Amino acid sequence: MLDNLPLIVANFKANKTWDEVASWIQSVAPKAQTFPGTVVISPSMPFISEASQKIKDQSLKIKLASQDISKFEQGAATGEVAASQIKDLAAYTLIGHSERRQNFGEDDKILALKVQNAISAHIEPIFCVQGGDSPVPQGVKIIAYEPLFAIGTGNPDDPANAKSMGQKLKTNGNYLVLYGGSVTAQNIKSFLKKGLLDGVLVGTASLDPQSFLKIIEAVSK
Ligand code: PGA
Numbered sequence: 001m002l003d004n005l006p007l008i009v010a011n012f013k014a015n016k017t018w019d020e021v022a023s024w025i026q027s028v029a030p031k032a033q034t035f036p037g038t039v040v041i042s043p044s045m046p047f048i049s050e051a052s053q054k055i056k057d058q059s060l061k062i063k064l065a066s067q068d069i070s071k072f073e074q075g076a077a078t079g080e081v082a083a084s085q086i087k088d089l090a091a092y093t094l095i096g097h098s099e100r101r102q103n104f105g106e107d108d109k110i111l112a113l114k115v116q117n118a119i120s121a122h123i124e125p126i127f128c129v130q131g132g133d134s135p136v137p138q139g140v141k142i143i144a145y146e147p148l149f150a151i152g153t154g155n156p157d158d159p160a161n162a163k164s165m166g167q168k169l170k171t172n173g174n175y176l177v178l179y180g181g182s183v184t185a186q187n188i189k190s191f192l193k194k195g196l197l198d199g200v201l202v203g204t205a206s207l208d209p210q211s212f213l214k215i216i217e218a219v220s221k
Pocket of ligand 1: 011086150151152153154180181182183196201202204205
């Protein structure tokens with residue numbers, strides 16, 4: 001239904017200038033081209049357009065995700081980016097990352113609006129949850145399980161636990177489930193082996209293209 005699995009999503013958060021994003025793409029592109037899964041990058045909003053152009057011009061096998069999307073549609077919403085404004089640029093959008101929930105007061109109602117807008121614009125939401133109890137809005141096909149204690153801490157979840165969370169989430173719907181939280185080249189295989197989990201969301205270890213390349217290499221073997 002979607003792109004090839006596993007999905008390896010690099011979330012740059014509020015890091016990198018355009019030059020740095022461009023040189024990252026340049027470094028990772030050759031490996032992404034032969035990777036059997038899908039490499040998705042999530043740069044800051046101002047670079048989505050240029051990144052999309054670069055990917056198109058060079059026919060690269062890299063997909064784009066925005067890190068967020070507005071709960072509003074196009075109109076009087078200063079500072080926001082509406083889903084329909086980037087629908088031709090980003091295949092995916094993160095929605096409900098814990099940093100958005102915690103620091104920007106995004107609640108279930110707001111997140112459901114964001115999901116609705118993304119889906120109407122044909123952008124695939126990657127809906128982030130911290131555990132099995134968060135409501136998942138209708139229409140979501142991809143969930144990212146990201147336990148709070150594991151994000152940016154170097155302290156990943158136990159792979160067995162992440163897998164059983166994946167299993168639990170999948171009993172509630174026909175979801176793809178990604179794991180996120182301190183994923184590295186050293187631990188990625190333990191999260192992806194034996195199926196159940198369909199990909200990963202990588203923050204810190206995605207920033208350096210060389211360390212990200214090692215992540216792709218680890219799952220290509
Ligand atoms: P981390 O971030 O890889 O730095 O833990 C993951 C995320 O926030 O998506």
